[in-house]
Amino acid sequence: MRSQVSLAFLNTGQGFIVALGLVIVMAMAANGVVNGNMTIGDFVLVNAFLIQLYMPLNLLGMVYREVKQSLADMEKMFSLIDRDVEVEDAPDAPALRFDGGNLRFEDVQFGYDVRRAVLAGISFDVPAGRTVAVVGSSGGGKSTLTRLLFRFFDVGAGRITIDGQDIRTVTQKSLRRHLGVVPQDVVLFNDTLEHNIRYGDLTADDAALNRAIDQAQLRDLIGNLPDGLATMVGERGLKLSGGEKQRVAIARMMLKDPGIMIFDEATSALDTATEREIQRALRDVSKGRTTLMIAHRLSTVVEADEIIVLDQGRIAERGSHASLLARNGLYTAMWQRQQAEREEEELDVAQDPGVVPDALAS
Ligand SMILES: Nc1ncnc2c1ncn2[C@@H]1O[C@H](COP(=O)(O)OP(=O)(O)OP(=O)(O)O)[C@@H](O)[C@H]1O
Ligand SMILES: [Mg+2]
Numbered sequence: 001m002r003s004q005v006s007l008a009f010l011n012t013g014q015g016f017i018v019a020l021g022l023v024i025v026m027a028m029a030a031n032g033v034v035n036g037n038m039t040i041g042d043f044v045l046v047n048a049f050l051i052q053l054y055m056p057l058n059l060l061g062m063v064y065r066e067v068k069q070s071l072a073d074m075e076k077m078f079s080l081i082d083r084d085v086e087v088e089d090a091p092d093a094p095a096l097r098f099d100g101g102n103l104r105f106e107d108v109q110f111g112y113d114v115r116r117a118v119l120a121g122i123s124f125d126v127p128a129g130r131t132v133a134v135v136g137s138s139g140g141g142k143s144t145l146t147r148l149l150f151r152f153f154d155v156g157a158g159r160i161t162i163d164g165q166d167i168r169t170v171t172q173k174s175l176r177r178h179l180g181v182v183p184q185d186v187v188l189f190n191d192t193l194e195h196n197i198r199y200g201d202l203t204a205d206d207a208a209l210n211r212a213i214d215q216a217q218l219r220d221l222i223g224n225l226p227d228g229l230a231t232m233v234g235e236r237g238l239k240l241s242g243g244e245k246q247r248v249a250i251a252r253m254m255l256k257d258p259g260i261m262i263f264d265e266a267t268s269a270l271d272t273a274t275e276r277e278i279q280r281a282l283r284d285v286s287k288g289r290t291t292l293m294i295a296h297r298l299s300t301v302v303e304a305d306e307i308i309v310l311d312q313g314r315i316a317e318r319g320s321h322a323s324l325l326a327r328n329g330l331y332t333a334m335w336q337r338q339q340a341e342r343e344e345e346e347l348d349v350a351q352d353p354g355v356v357p358d359a360l361a362s
Contacts, residue, residue, distance in 0.1 A: 003065070003068045003069070003072070006068075007061065007064065007065050007068075010060075010061055010064060011061050014057065014058075014060070014061065018054055018057065021050075022050060025046060025050060026043075026046070026047065026050075029042065029043045029046045029047075030043065086153070087151050087152065087153065087154055087172070089171050089172055090168065090169055093169060093170055093171045094169075094170060094171070095170060095171055095173075095174035096162060096163075096165060096167075096170040096171070096174040096175050096177075096178060097163065097165065098162070098163060098178045098259050099128075099163045100128030100129065100163065100259075100290070101126075101128050101129070101162065101163065101178070101259045101260045101289070101290035102125075102126070102127055102128045102161075102162065102163050102164070102290070103125070103126040103149075103160075103161075103162055103260060103290050103292065104124075104125050104126075104160065104161045104162075105122050105123055105124050105125075105145070105158070105160055106123055106158050106159050106160070106161065107121050107122070107123050107157065107158035107159075108121070108122045108123070108145075108148065108155050108157070108158040108159070108160060109121050109122075109155065109156045109157040109158055110141075110144060110148060110153065110155050110156045110157075111156060112144075112153075117156075117313055118141045118144050118313055119141045119144060119145070119148075119313045120312070120313040120314050121158070121313075121314065122141075122145070122158075122310075122313075122314070122315060123158075123315070124306070124308055124315065124318070126290050126291070126292060127290075127305075128163075128290055129288045129289060129290060130290065130291070130305045130306075131286060131290075131291040131292075131293060131303070131304045131305050132291070132292055132293070132304060132305060132306045132307075132308060133292075133293040133294070133295060133301035133304035133306070133307045133308065134292065134293070134294045134295075134307075134308045134310055135294070135295060135296070135298060135301060135307060135308070135309055135310070135331070135334070136309055136310030136311055136316075137310075137311065138296075140310040140311060140312070140313070141310060141313050142264070142294045142310055143183075143184055143264055143294065145292070145294075146181060146183070146262050146264055146292070146294070148160060149167070149179065149262065149292075150175075150176060150179060150181070151167055151168070151172050151175060151176075154168060155168075162175070162178070162260070177258075178258055178259040178260055179258055179259075179260050179262065180200075180253040180256045180257075180258030180260070180261050180262065181253065181261075181262040181263075181264065182246065182249045182250050182253050182262070182263045182264065182266035183249065183264050184264040184265045184268075184294075186237065186245040186246055186248065186249040187236055187237070188233050188236060188237030188240070188245060188248060189233075190232065190233065190234060190235045190236070191232065191233065192229065192230050192231060192232060192233070193222065193225075193228075193229050193230070193231045193233055193248065194209075194229040194230065196233055196237070196248055196252065197209060197212060197213065197218075197248060197251045197252050197255060198255065199252055200212070200251070200252035200253060200254070200255035200256035201255045201256050201257070204255050208255060209255065211254070212251040212252075212254040212255040213251055215250070215251070215254050215281040215284075215285065216247045216248070216250040216251035216254060216278065216281070217247055217274055217277055217278055217281070218244075218247050218248065218251055221244055221247070233248075241269075242269035243269040243270045243271070243274065245269075246266060246267065246268075246269050246270060247270075247274075247278070249266070250266060250278065250281075250282070254285060259289065259290065260289070260290045260291075260292070261285075261286055261289055261290070261291045261292070262291075262292045262293075262294075263282065263291070263292070263293045263294065263295075264294045265294060265295060265296060266278075266282070266293075267279060267282075267297075267300060268295075268296060268297065275300070279300055283303070297338065298331075298334060298335050298338055299338070299342075301321075302321040303321075304320075304321070305320070306318060306319065306320065307319065307320065307321060307324055307331065309324070309329075309330050309331050309334075311330060316329070316330050317329050317330055317331050
């Protein structure tokens with residue numbers, strides 16, 4: 001606005017000076033003609049001179065605005081450049097040597113704020129090719145585990161290793177190349193559906209794209225959209241439903257085909273039937289691949305090799321589904337609660353199909 005105001009002043013002032021000068025000079029020239037010491041031709045010549053002089057003056061306003069705008073842009077750029085990078089690669093860091101993908105958390109402690117620990121010493125192992133599930137109450141630090149793994153933050157104490165290499169010692173680029181995530185809050189670019197899926201691997205061919213679309217159960221959706229794959233998804237993907245966004249994220253990750261897969265509530269927004277289909281597809285692709293699965297709905301993780309129950313930043317219980325049930329602890333309580341809820345829902349629907357179940361109505 002300041003730039004616009006000053007430009008308006010400049011233009012007005014310039015116009016005023018130009019007009020005033022023109023009047024005075026033309027008056028002088030006219031006077032000369034009247035007195036007889038100038039001819040009509042001289043009068044026209046003076047006018048022509050003046051016009052040639054003013055032309056470049058008019059450009060001045062435009063140049064002024066350009067310079068102002070560029071200065072503003074440069075300021076923005078420098079403030080961006082000056083921003084500190086929170087997590088930096090170690091000098092001369094080598095690339096990650098990926099070998100099967102043995103993932104290890106060793107006594108990891110972390111807090112976003114020094115005054116409050118989110119993870120208070122977490123140790124677990126995901127052997128290459130195995131699936132480990134993490135469950136626990138909301139805010140327990142499950143998503144934080146994935147952020148640490150991607151090195152969006154560095155651990156406060158302890159370490160995270162992949163195939164024996166501390167992830168802080170390798171480059172972030174090589175680390176992230178081997179990791180694929182379906183995040184809890186999917187972010188899409190305001191671009192076409194196709195570009196958003198291809199973002200997983202920009203060099204993928206059409207066959208791979210189609211495979212990913214099928215695995216993520218996106219075929220029907222694309223068939224129903226008037227523009228198909230060319231549909232614009234809107235800012236952050238706001239024109240897609242929550243479940244559709246999740247499926248785009250799943251397709252994106254399948255296309256990337258990473259060595260280690262992380263699912264953070266990957267199917268939480270889907271209906272039971274679609275969820276079952278996708279869970280089957282996920283099981284297929286995660287076979288033989290290191291997988292970290294975070295879920296609230298316990299029924300989606302019963303087949304994991306190990307289930308870890310996080311509570312208050314610590315591992316409260318761990319083991320297979322059956323052994324956890326046998327312990328009769330936190331996990332059992334969560335499981336029974338969810339089973340009861342599900343039965344109630346099914347009962348409600350069965351008894352009175354006209355009534356919307358609570359879960360849907362709220
Ligand atoms: N960027 C952040 N800055 C500060 N605090 C954060 C940040 N992200 C998360 N937290 C806090 O850390 C805690 C753990 O968050 P996290 O996202 O890991 O929970 P979660 O176990 O994934 O929960 P949910 O099941 O609801 O997804 C929360 O109490 C949250 O308030
Ligand atoms: Mg989370």
